[in-house]
Amino acid sequence: MGNVDDEFLFQRIYDWKTLKRIWSYFSPYKSLVLASLLILPFIAVLQLSQPYIIKLAIDENIVKKNLKGFNLLALLFLGSLVGQYLLTFLQQYILQLAGQKIIQDLRIQLFSHLQRMPYSFFDKNSVGSLVTRVTNDVESLSEMFTAGVAGFAGDFFILLGIVAIMLTMNVKLALVTFTIVPLLAIIAIIFRTKSRDANRLIRVKLSNLNSFLNENITGIETVKLFNREKKNIKEFQRINDEYRIPNIRSVYYDAILYAFVELIGAIAVALIIWFGGGQIVRQTITFGALVAFIEYVDKFFRPIRDLSTKYAIMQQAMASSERIFNLLDEKEEVYAPEPSSSPQTASVMDGEGKLKNLQGEIIFRDVYFSYNPGDYILKDVSFKINPGEKIAIVGATGGGKSTIIKLLSRFYDIDRGEVLIDGTDIRGLDKSWLRTQISVVLQDVFLFSGDIMSNIRLGKNSITDEEVIEASKLVNAHRFISNLPDGYYETVRERGQNLSTGERQLLSFARALVFKPKVLVLDEATSSVDTITETLIQDALFKLTEGRTSIIIAHRLSTIQRVDRIIVLHKGMVRETGTHKELLNLRGIYYKLYQLQYKYHLEESSIL
Ligand SMILES: Nc1ncnc2c1ncn2[C@@H]1O[C@H](COP(=O)(O)OP(=O)(O)OP(=O)(O)O)[C@@H](O)[C@H]1O
Ligand SMILES: [Mg+2]
Structure with missing residues (x-):
């Protein structure tokens, strides 16, 4: 445990840093923010004029039973009120204008950052917690504009004004009122820390809640198939309980603080009446001045009372911005070639990490790889694929087949060894370029909402409609697409639920083909x-594989028999390589796999 004072200090510095960083988002809209802040003193003046008008009305008119000028004062009072509310509207509107723009900037920055995070980042972070940051956290930061910033600045002017007026009106009475301020400060500091902790916890629990929601709505099919509805509802109740507890705690601290401030405010008024009453009798203060004083004290405590609410909002905003900034500080994926990795061969274009005339030769040399340090998924994997060769990788589930693809696309970097394309280490290549050269058809096809056309083209607008149709024809997807009511413009629902598995597979082939890759995985x-x-x-x-280097992670018998060579991956190691026939003759792992997995298929197809 660190020293409490140190922690306090650390917290303050940290807050300061966060605030400075928040300010950097303000700066493009400085003029708007400034304009809105400049209105604040005028609002304060109008607000502070009101008790004084009351004082004049009491002392000059009511007490003296003299109606001269009374109407004017009444009009002045009304004008001051109307002016105050009009200016407040204007000030809020301008500030919100800036606030919404800042929030939008931040949201876009967060999204583009997330899009650029390395693949491995998403292993560690749940979708729910990331969604929470882009939505709720950004939202709570925006509340800072409505309640926080302007509120604090406005209150500052009001408090300053009140202190000045009270001191000029009656020093003794003012000082009596101010004796209470230290007590207020102590209470505020105590509850500040407590409410902050509660707010941090609230955010964590909210992100849990969002994760759970996301998973169980996305996976509704499985939920229903396994009758998990009731269990899920129970689990959701539990998560909600966990969310409610810190929420209640935060409300509890707020309520206590609110009540304390109310109480202290009441005590202050009592003190004024007690002291002031005596002064009226001794005629050192007028009746109107005493009423005005009580009004000022009320106006003095109102911002202090609301401070707890504003403070809670600011705390939440601070907690949110810390989380947002932590996310923004996570390192983005580096697309540029690594300078240290391999000497630039003659075939690499001037340091840009692109190969001229890619042939498509792939070499894995003594590759070791682990997702978790030390726990090797691939061990000493070596193989060579010649340009234009079609190879299949087979092996038991969990053997590391899909991992090989991820390494080739540089979703992850290997621990030891080398992965070479045309003799160049892939770490020396530009990642974006590498990924355009290697088209990957994943085990689970992912479709985006949109139409078929956009799902094949995937945002690359240089691909024409004709090219999409040509590719679809070649991979036998054209027929089913043409049969859809809207053909290529048929809407694909989220995750492609309105298409069958086979149709989705064919779509993904068209998608891979339309990019005309040199290497197909x-x-x-x-x-x-x-x-x-x-x-x-x-x-x-x-x-699809015609004339290009192809790696097929094969599960189908018919696929295996059509390739040039088969690599058998077993427990992360290459155990056998050869043609289908050669491997069968070996009577090793492939033979056994074949017997187990494929014999049944053979028998089945011979019946048909
Ligand atoms: N992101 C990850 N983090 C940690 N471990 C992982 C990750 N992805 C895969 N693994 C582990 O790596 C091993 C190999 O996984 P991989 O997906 O490469 O298997 P596979 O051969 O493609 O299996 P299948 O035939 O079922 O598709 C598995 O034991 C798996 O648990
Ligand atoms: Mg796999």
């Missing part, structure tokens, strides 16, 4: 499709 879906679709897929696959 295909992680075959394990789910089975009917015989006709299977034939379509196989035919498409054959055309």
Whole structure:
């Protein structure tokens, strides 16, 4: 445990840093913010004039029973009120204008940052918690504009004004009122820390809640199939309980602080009446001045009383901005080639990390890789694929097949060894370029909401409609697409739920083909499709791999027999390599796998 004072100091410095960083987002809209802050003193003046007008009315008119000028004072009072509210409206509107722009900037910055985070980052962070940061955290920062910043600045002017007026009106009475301020400060500091902790916890629990919501709505199919509804509702209740507890704690501290300030305010008024009453009798203060004083004291305590609410909002905003900034501080993926990795060969263009005339030769040399340090998923993996060669990788589930793809696309970097393309270490290549050269068809096809056309083109507008249709024809997707009511403009619902697995597979082939890659990597879906679709897929696959280096992680018998070479990956190691026939003759792992996995298929297809 650190020293409490140190922690306090650290916190203050830290807050200061966060505030400075928040300010950096303000600066493009400085003029708007400034304009809105400049209105504040005028609002304060109007507000502070009101008790004084009352004092004049009492002392000059009511007490003296003299109606001369009374109407004017009444009009003045009304004018001051109307002016105050009009200016407040203007000031709030201008500030909100800036606030909303700042929030938008921040939200866009967060999203682009998230898009650029390395793949491994998403292993460690749940979708729910990330969504919370872009939505709720940004939202609570925006509340800072409505209640926080302007509120604090406005209150500052008011308090300053009141102190000055009270001191000029009656020093003794003013000092009596101020004796209470230290007590207020102590209470505020005590509750400040407590409410801050509670607010931090609230954010954590809210992000849990969002994660849970996200998972169980996305996975509703599985939830229903396994009758998890009731269990989920119970679990959600538990998570909600956890969320409620710190919320209540925060409300509790707020309520206590609020009540204390009310009480102290009442005590102050009592003190004024007690002292002031005596002064009226001794005629050192007028009756009107005493009433005005009580009004000022009320105006003095109102901002202090609201301070707890404003403070809670500011605290939440600070906690949120800390979380937002922590996320923004996470390192983005580096796309540029690593300078230290490999000497630039003659084939690499002037330091840009792009290869001229890519041939598509792939070499894995003594590759070791682990997701968690020390726990090797790939061990001493070596193989070479010649340009234009089609190879299949087979092996038991969890053997590391999909991992090989992720390494080739540099989602992760290897621990030891080398991965070479055309003899150049891939770490020496530009990542974006690398990924455009290697088209990957993933095991689970992901479709975005939009239409079929945009799902194949994936935002690359230089791809024409004709090219999309041509690619779809080649991979046998054209027929089913044409049969859809809107053809290529048919809407794809979220995650492509209105398409079958086979159709999605064919779509993903068209997607890979339209980019005309040199290297094609295909992680075959394990789910089975009917015989006709299977034939379509196989035919498409054959055309897709024509003339390009292809790695197919094969689960289908028909795929395996069509490739040039098969690599058997077992427990993260390359155990056998060769053609289908050679491997069968070896009578090793492939033979056993084949017997177990594929014999059944053979028998089945011979029946058909
Ligand atoms: N992001 C990750 N973090 C930690 N471990 C992982 C991660 N992804 C995969 N693994 C582990 O790595 C191993 C290999 O996974 P991989 O997905 O490469 O298997 P696979 O051969 O493709 O299996 P399948 O045939 O079922 O697709 C598995 O034991 C898996 O648990
Ligand atoms: Mg896999």
